[in-house]
Amino acid sequence: MERIPLRDRQGLTEEEFLQTYDPSIFVRPSVTVDMLIFTVVDKQEENYRKLPNKSLKLLLVKRGVHPYLGQWALPGGFVTHDESVDDAALRELRSETNIDNVYMEQLYTWGEVNRDPRTRVVSCSYMALVDSTSLELKAGDDAADARWFDLTYSLHDEKRTTQGNDAANEYLVKMTFSNDTIILDATVKVMEKKTGKSSRIESDLIESNGIAFDHAKMIQYAVKRLRNKIEYTDIAFNLMPELFTLSELQQVYEVILGKELLPAAFRRKIAGMVTETDQFTKDAGHRPARLFRFNPNWRFI
């Protein structure tokens, strides 16, 4: 793919920028936080009788500076000397969404040497889950160009090999990021290797169209964690409004897990996690559904 080189506000190309950038002034790595801010929103259906579908959204920011000028990155920034890493993550979260009362969890710290072409950067990634109904207000109109992207995540080419006591499991994760005007995609190869007594999970960036840095790897890691954790914790409720129907809750599980669930089994499974109210949905074009709220007395083992 041949491209006309992009120029930043000083009129420099990425190449020129990197030549004038002096990394030697840094003797130790810079520490940044990168935020994976997820929400689930309704996609309106054409038929008034049909329920809206849900889609999983991720917040990305368009880069206005080198490197990766014009590409989309996770919101994030440097950890300053007088704030904790958690606080830096909270600060970034607030600056992008105006909300700070949300679920936030540290995910993984990315410490490869050449992650950032400017200089050595160690990035600590965090996942935040926000309820879109209490959000809507902001995010998407910041000074920086922040936008929500529909996220799809699918596995391909799963391949398992064993040789003696060694085993390896490889697969490709293809992700797409889309909204009204933009479509991006990325492919990450995940390798779970076990050789001798050693055991390791690694991931490689195979392709990244429009996603800056190694952020596609971070996104893959986060979705995997989200998928795992939704099965045995209550994190899904951080994506729900105060009152919700069990069908809505089921849809949130489905869109995160990327598969359909059986209503009867689903209701049994989450029965202890919710409390029923005596309110119902209205004007639905079909039988109204009871509204539930999260049961704070529920506890996972």
Next chain:
Amino acid sequence: MERIPLRDRQGLTEEEFLQTYDPSIFVRPSVTVDMLIFTVVDKQEENYRKLPNKSLKLLLVKRGVHPYLGQWALPGGFVTHDESVDDAALRELRSETNIDNVYMEQLYTWGEVNRDPRTRVVSCSYMALVDSTSLELKAGDDAADARWFDLTYSLHDEKRTTQGNDAANEYLVKMTFSNDTIILDATVKVMEKKTGKSSRIESDLIESNGIAFDHAKMIQYAVKRLRNKIEYTDIAFNLMPELFTLSELQQVYEVILGKELLPAAFRRKIAGMVTETDQFTKDAGHRPARLFRFNPNWRFI
């Protein structure tokens, strides 16, 4: 507890040392790795007929410099400019154990501002699991004073409170660290809070007798992770030699989980993870046990 202040090689007390230390030369946090190196070893029984018991061991290093001079810390060190964070962890692991072909996993990154009295330090913790039979050789006779400690971990004062939609769960984790000559202990308070839409797990150091820095918090976190992960992955086999009996395997599970398991259920559960050999233990004073090895074709979901 009143103590005579310890002095380092320059003859400075901790207080004097900190006064002469100039943190202003550091504009960004230092990044370190801290290693939690676990193994499981036999504790010999007095009765020849009885099987040896297993105990969970953790490697600690005696600090020879300020701060926390004379206390015990996790092995670790700074991440240099030209190595990845993973590589730094591997380097530390090798320098303490002479082994590098082991299971290693990143755990959590600790980023509070005042973790280290010298200056701002962000520490990335890693867990390594080593098989004691292939170890024995080294570790314990380094230049630095590295020793294995028996680790016990117990929960106390579990307390759950709910107010409206808010819920909190608090408990104390008491840990002891002991070997032939030394006994240390620490207490960590874990708080799982859910207020409004926000949800967070925090831990505080309540008491730390002989464990340096916030390392007791790291240890508590690691044991919790280990306990969780042994239930649904194959990590336990990283603590086993090539050949082992099912009773030995069960003992490793028991010492990590801190509870007894029923043999029949345990054998059913791990049946798919092992392959039987036609070898047996000998001279046991009772019925010989079949030896098994790990089945590399096993996969967890």
Next chain:
DNA sequence: TAAATAGTGTCTCTCAGACAGTATGAG
């Protein structure tokens, strides 16, 4: 033969998957 561990058979209970069947409001 006793002590001690190795290993199996089987009952019960729980829980998830599957699927058929009933319930209900809008138009």
Next chain:
DNA sequence: CTCATACTGTCTGAGAGACACTATTTA
């Protein structure tokens, strides 16, 4: 009445907890 979704009942099979039972070696 029909559509579309809400919600329930129940069969099945997998798997964990519990516990009694058999097997095998050495001193």
